Amino acid sequence: MENLKELNQRIISLVNINLEKFAFDAGTFVDNTLDYEKMLKFFAFYGITEHHPIYFSFKDSNIAGSHFLGKCYVKNSVVYKTDIRGDELKKRDNINCLEDEFISIKNSLLYKTLVHSCSHNPISYEEFFIKNTISAHYANIHGSTVEGCFLGAFATVDLMNLYSCIVGEFSYIQTPNLFHKKINPGTIWIKNSDFEFKYNFNKELLDNYIGINSSHQPRGIIYEFIQQREKEYENKFQLIKPELFNAPLSSAVSPFAVIKENTFIGENVFVAQKAFLDNAQMCDGVNAQENSYIINSKLTGLNVTAHGGTIINSDVGLKVFVGFNSFLNGKEKARIKIGKNCIIMPHTIIDNDTALEIPEKHVVWGFINSQKDIEKNSISLENLSKNNNTLKIGDMEFKGDGQAFINVFISRIEHILEANGACYNGNENQGHGQNNQKIDFNFIQPYSTGKNKGLYPSIEIKP
Amino acid sequence: MENLKELNQRIISLVNINLEKFAFDAGTFVDNTLDYEKMLKFFAFYGITEHHPIYFSFKDSNIAGSHFLGKCYVKNSVVYKTDIRGDELKKRDNINCLEDEFISIKNSLLYKTLVHSCSHNPISYEEFFIKNTISAHYANIHGSTVEGCFLGAFATVDLMNLYSCIVGEFSYIQTPNLFHKKINPGTIWIKNSDFEFKYNFNKELLDNYIGINSSHQPRGIIYEFIQQREKEYENKFQLIKPELFNAPLSSAVSPFAVIKENTFIGENVFVAQKAFLDNAQMCDGVNAQENSYIINSKLTGLNVTAHGGTIINSDVGLKVFVGFNSFLNGKEKARIKIGKNCIIMPHTIIDNDTALEIPEKHVVWGFINSQKDIEKNSISLENLSKNNNTLKIGDMEFKGDGQAFINVFISRIEHILEANGACYNGNENQGHGQNNQKIDFNFIQPYSTGKNKGLYPSIEIKP
Structure with a gap:
């Protein structure tokens, strides 16, 4: 596991450098969240269809329990039980799009996160990137490029671009760009040139539904509701040809x-x-x-x-x-x-x-x-x-x-x-x-012994 | 399926050209053997371990139900329910071996075949190749490079090299090189510079155990024995994490x-x-x-x-x-x-x-x-x-x-x-x-719709 543990340390320090201003330490989250046994146990899988552009490249990463569709590039990252759904990426024939867009995840840790839609970053038209970033339980990265950020549990960043930000748990943000900001938990904030919508959950009340403890682990009614059902999902991933x-x-x-x-x-x-x-x-x-x-x-x-x-x-x-x-x-x-x-x-x-x-x-x-x-x-x-x-x-x-x-x-x-x-x-x-009626899934897993234990071999899939 | 059917035609014609001298038509075998529905149904799988060099490259091929270990390259081929076991390939540190040896299968159709050991071809030290070749049910290609050949059902070619040969069903051949030869069914033949061993099964008697009909389909006691048990193997390939x-x-x-x-x-x-x-x-x-x-x-x-x-x-x-x-x-x-x-x-x-x-x-x-x-x-x-x-x-x-x-x-x-x-x-x-105690398997499958139906996307796996 040495190499996987080193990888996590590297991600932590890259995130910490970006969030230095906030004296944020991502190490507490990572150390308390990752269960190395589970990172070995769950398969990753990617979908093969004739309806989506196909490109998958996984290098020096752990991608346990995650699902990939479309065009996805993952390097030096931990992508755990996360959905990277590239079925709405921009196609080459769009204006300004020189090649089919792809999702690119580098030096990041995505934990039970959803990544979907296409990037809304005008300066990164073909690359929907997530770099030097950590996202926590059930965060949504929706059409948003993210660099040097920490997204709390159940946070959503929607159709925007974030640099060196902390987004508190259960916050929903949709504003074109965000630089070096810390967003309090339970902030619902939509802003563009025409309007601004803002709502803040009462902290005490929100805590009953989604709170986090000192090590950024979620608790509360919503999290427990999901946890109670997680086993049922896991059972779906036992058969090579699941029932339809x-x-x-x-x-x-x-x-x-x-x-x-x-x-x-x-x-x-x-x-x-x-x-x-x-x-x-x-x-x-x-x-x-x-x-x-x-x-x-x-x-x-x-x-x-x-x-x-x-x-x-x-x-x-x-x-x-x-x-x-x-x-x-x-x-x-x-x-x-x-x-x-x-x-x-x-x-x-x-x-x-x-x-x-x-x-x-x-x-x-x-x-x-x-x-x-x-x-x-x-x-x-x-x-x-x-x-x-x-x-x-x-x-x-x-x-x-x-x-x-x-x-x-x-x-x-x-x-x-x-x-x-x-x-x-x-x-x-x-x-x-x-x-998406007929997506065929391939299952992949990491080395289970040796110093690369927990890391996946380099895999590249093209049409 | 157009592309897969075209691929088969291409393999047939390449084999036929090599076997022209014998007026051999591989088409009869292929047309009567391949079941396109089954070529979609069964997953291929490759093993990930720390103990074997890892390299898999699959291009423009159907590899349904096949298993790969070690270093394997497959291009323009059909490799059906076949074992490509590269766990005894030569390592780079051997004398004369410039790189780790790999098994290379091109323009070939291997049907329920076993490929194992390392190549014994002095002029192809790093490439254990199988080219323009068709092998039938339960053939063994053991440490043998093969080019332009048809290997009948239950034939074994062992530690040797064959060019443009037909090996009859249930024949076992081990002689350093064989060029443009047709080996009768039931021939057991071992030859080197020191000795020669030869035995021929009585044709009529052998027919009871392994015979073939006019379209090269096997029949007889041995084939039926195996067929009756095939379902039990198939059942093993339903779970992502099979029981140990x-x-x-x-x-x-x-x-x-x-x-x-x-x-x-x-x-x-x-x-x-x-x-x-x-x-x-x-x-x-x-x-x-x-x-x-x-x-x-x-x-x-x-x-x-x-x-x-x-x-x-x-x-x-x-x-x-x-x-x-x-x-x-x-x-x-x-x-x-x-x-x-x-x-x-x-x-x-x-x-x-x-x-x-x-x-x-x-x-x-x-x-x-x-x-x-x-x-x-x-x-x-x-x-x-x-x-x-x-x-x-x-x-x-x-x-x-x-x-x-x-x-x-x-x-x-x-x-x-x-x-x-x-x-x-x-x-x-x-x-x-x-x-081989701890080999982790990844499961892959082909396009299931469209003109590439039955073909696998290009996959490359490296350490």
């Missing part, structure tokens, strides 16, 4: 998703690997991304459940969007009803004891415990569209053009539905729901 | 061997993948190579069961060698007893109805049905050692130095035992029994 769920021909259900009883899959549905469905009604055009949980719930149609979104005991109307890492924890006798065309902002927590209803066409954020909380944690699209100034509702502050904000979200939802093949007509508008 | 047999620490039992009830594994035992043990007593220093079957038998110690050797209802004495593809078919009430230090020549068939005993220190060959047959199918080492002329016993003809023949075999047996780690003392004399 019997879904309609227009839909893709990953053999590595957990599908439990009473689940219905409609047309043009996309269920990513590591999604968890239990008594879930997935009507036409619905998708469930990686690390999403849909339990005792009905998704009426054209719904997006973003990476890490959880929907329990809920009835979700047409075209409702549920953002990253949202946790909608309805109860059997206190269901959550969400009207059509609602936007549940990323990292929203709903944990109600009595039944609760969100009216249609609303934007919803923050923490909601009861019907009364909805007032100070939502706004109708209509009212928001009229705003051009500063708007304060509860702990949320919005500045700027409300209609522009709505437009951005609506066009993004349309894009996601399109990318997922939700509008496939049997001929046109093909997306993941169709292209 | 609980063997002593000095022994290696491949997780891809079939081990059935009442099997005992002693110290320094090596059981290769695709070996089949059922009520087998494998005492100290015993080995069972690929495609060997040991059933209701005891192997007393330091026994070699070469690739494809079958031992049923037999009691095998100390240091007995059972050669390639031998078929010792004892019955429950008619066991075969073999005295110590016997050499059962490759491709020997014993199929007895009454109990049978082979005295110690004998060389045994050909077809044996009863105790009486042993007389005309064996000779004591002592008597053989005295021979310097022509010796005819039954259908066997031996010419030359009997002692030299014995010396070659004894030193080979010693070499095999050493290579397999049969004499490991807990410190020195490590071999496959110790080095």
Whole structure:
């Protein structure tokens, strides 16, 4: 294991140098998080399909339990139980794109992280890079280049670029660039030239759901919820040819998703690997991304459940969007009803004891415990569209053009539905729901003895 | 599948050009043998260990169900359910060896074939090549470079080099070089500057055990015996982490061997993948190579069961060698007893109805049905050692130095035992029994849709 341990030390020191200003020591996180036995135990796997450009290069790394699709380059890194999903990378024929884009991970440690979408860095058009960075449990690196950063547990960085930043746990950031910043835990922050949306979770309250201890290990209701189900995923990765769920021909259900009883899959549905469905009604055009949980719930149609979104005991109307890492924890006798065309902002927590209803066409954020909380944690699209100034509702502050904000979200939802093949007509508008039906996986593992124990041999796969 | 079918046509025509003189058409074999659905169904796998040089390169090929170890290069070839075992390749530090030797397979179709040992071609020291060649069911290419050849079912070419040859089914050839020759089925032929051993199976009799029909498909007792057990091997290849047999620490039992009830594994035992043990007593220093079957038998110690050797209802004495593809078919009430230090020549068939005993220190060959047959199918080492002329016993003809023949075999047996780690003392004399204890396997599969369906993407693996 000498070489693997040395590699980890190297990553720690590279991250620490970048975060010197904050007197941050990544060593505590790494030493308390990595379980070397598990880094030997789980296979990595990469997908072979005719629908995606293929390029995989793994060098001097441990990639245990991770999944790769598309074009991925990993060097001197630890990528543990992480999804590197390169099925939305830019293609060469796009304007300004000299070659097919690839995801490049160097000198980094990604722990149970999701990497997806394409890079939104105008100065790095073909390389979606993650360098000298550590990301913690269930972080999402979504269309974001990252260099010299530490992303806390359940943090999401979305369509942006970060340099030498610390993003606190359960924070969601979407602002074009961020340099040398430390973002407090539970910060929901979206900013561009037209508007700014900001919400901060109450620290004490958030701690019940996602907190971390002194060694950056997560705890709390959301983390425990996921941990209790982790074994079920692991069981999916034992067979070389896993069983396929019997879904309609227009839909893709990953053999590595957990599908439990009473689940219905409609047309043009996309269920990513590591999604968890239990008594879930997935009507036409619905998708469930990686690390999403849909339990005792009905998704009426054209719904997006973003990476890490959880929907329990809920009835979700047409075209409702549920953002990253949202946790909608309805109860059997206190269901959550969400009207059509609602936007549940990323990292929203709903944990109600009595039944609760969100009216249609609303934007919803923050923490909601009861019907009364909805007032100070939502706004109708209509009212928001009229705003051009500063708007304060509860702990949320919005500045700027409300209609522009709505437009951005609506066009993004349309894009996601399109990318997922939700509008496939049997001929046109093909997306993941169709292209990801037949992904064949190859399984790879590291040296299990000797000084390279835990490191993978160099592997290069081309078409 | 277009590209895969084109590849097969290309291989057929390259082989046919080489065998033009014999008016041989490889197309009949290929068209009747290949099952395209199965070429999609079975994974290929390669072993990662710290004990063997690692290099795998697979390009424009189908390698379904095949296993690779060591340094292997495959291009424009079909390698189906074949073992490419590069764990005895020459190392760079050998005299005359400029780089680590590698196995190179180009424009060839190997069907359920075994490739093992290192090349014995003085003009190709670093490249153990197989070019423009087709080999049929259960052929053994053992330490032999082959170019432009067709090897029939159950044929073995051993420590030699062949150019533009046809080797008939169930023939065993070991002569340094062979150019433009057609070897009849059932020919056992060993020749060097000191001696020559020749035996020809009676065609009609051999047909009962291994015959082929007009499209080169094997039939007969031996083939059916193997076919009946094939499913049990396939079942071994379903789990990503197969179960390990609980063997002593000095022994290696491949997780891809079939081990059935009442099997005992002693110290320094090596059981290769695709070996089949059922009520087998494998005492100290015993080995069972690929495609060997040991059933209701005891192997007393330091026994070699070469690739494809079958031992049923037999009691095998100390240091007995059972050669390639031998078929010792004892019955429950008619066991075969073999005295110590016997050499059962490759491709020997014993199929007895009454109990049978082979005295110690004998060389045994050909077809044996009863105790009486042993007389005309064996000779004591002592008597053989005295021979310097022509010796005819039954259908066997031996010419030359009997002692030299014995010396070659004894030193080979010693070499095999050493290579397999049969004499490991807990410190020195490590071999496959110790080095192959912990091989980790990676599983790979081809494109399953599109015009490349059935072809594997280009894969290169380095340390």
